[in-house]
Amino acid sequence: NAGVTQTPKFQVLKTGQSMTLQCAQDMNHEYMSWYRQDPGMGLRLIHYSVGAGITDQGEVPNGYNVSRSTTEDFPLRLLSAAPSQTSVYFCASRARAGGNQPQHFGDGTRLSIL
Amino acid sequence: RKEVEQDPGPFNVPEGATVAFNCTYSNSASQSFFWYRQDCRKEPKLLMSVYSSGNEDGRFTAQLNRASQYISLLIRDSKLSDSATYLCVVTPYGSGNTGKLIFGQGTTLQVKP
Numbered sequence: 575n576a577g578v579t580q581t582p583k584f585q586v587l588k589t590g591q592s593m594t595l596q597c598a599q600d601m602n603h604e605y606m607s608w609y610r611q612d613p614g615m616g617l618r619l620i621h622y623s624v625g626a627g628i629t630d631q632g633e634v635p636n637g638y639n640v641s642r643s644t645t646e647d648f649p650l651r652l653l654s655a656a657p658s659q660t661s662v663y664f665c666a667s668r669a670r671a672g673g674n675q676p677q678h679f680g681d682g683t684r685l686s687i688l
Numbered sequence: 689r690k691e692v693e694q695d696p697g698p699f700n701v702p703e704g705a706t707v708a709f710n711c712t713y714s715n716s717a718s719q720s721f722f723w724y725r726q727d728c729r730k731e732p733k734l735l736m737s738v739y740s741s742g743n744e745d746g747r748f749t750a751q752l753n754r755a756s757q758y759i760s761l762l763i764r765d766s767k768l769s770d771s772a773t774y775l776c777v778v779t780p781y782g783s784g785n786t787g788k789l790i791f792g793q794g795t796t797l798q799v800k801p
Binding site for chain 2: 617664679680
């Protein structure tokens with residue numbers, strides 16, 4: 575009963591380093607998304623995907639890349655980490671984009687950029 | 689103006705109290721509405737969807753007022769375990785193909801013994 579799995583749970587990077595946050599879901603959901611959560615800002619959408627091979631930008635995409643080669647996986651890549659990217663990152667999935675289906679979140683990745 | 693606005697609180701209430709939160713949204717054509725709950729340093733979890741006719745789930749009642757563009761969450765007989773941050777979530781009009789959800793910043797509830 576895994577649901578949405580994110581790795582790692584914690585990460586510290588130096589400015590300029592790159593890394594990939596992993597996200598996998600085992601519910602055969604079409605829709606997946608990445609959010610960042612900062613104090614006083616709520617969750618903000620970074621990128622999303624409505625199905626394998628299809629991705630699009632959300633509200634705050636700069637500095638991040640995504641790909642969706644399979645239905646299950648939706649990795650988020652930080653190209654050159656900056657202190658402004660220090661945040662908590664959540665991956666989420668829904669059965670499909672529209673409608674009232676609930677969105678399932680992963681446990682989050684706490685990322686610090688020094 | 690933010691698309692979804694909530695009073696961040698915190699709301700400090702004694703056990704057994706009734707507490708209500710409001711959330712306002714700016715896009716009058718918004719389509720779907722939800723309340724999520726987020727415990728400290730945990731992921732958000734769906735509490736309930738909000739329907740035009742209002743809906744109830746145990747001690748929780750959600751209502752939608754499209755004319756005034758706000759949704760509310762009422763918690764009766766508060767429990768210590770209700771202490772959390774409650775996130776108001778809205779699906780903007782025309783986002784059916786994007787699945788985009790707009791989150792408010794959350795309202796923090798602290799229930800005291």
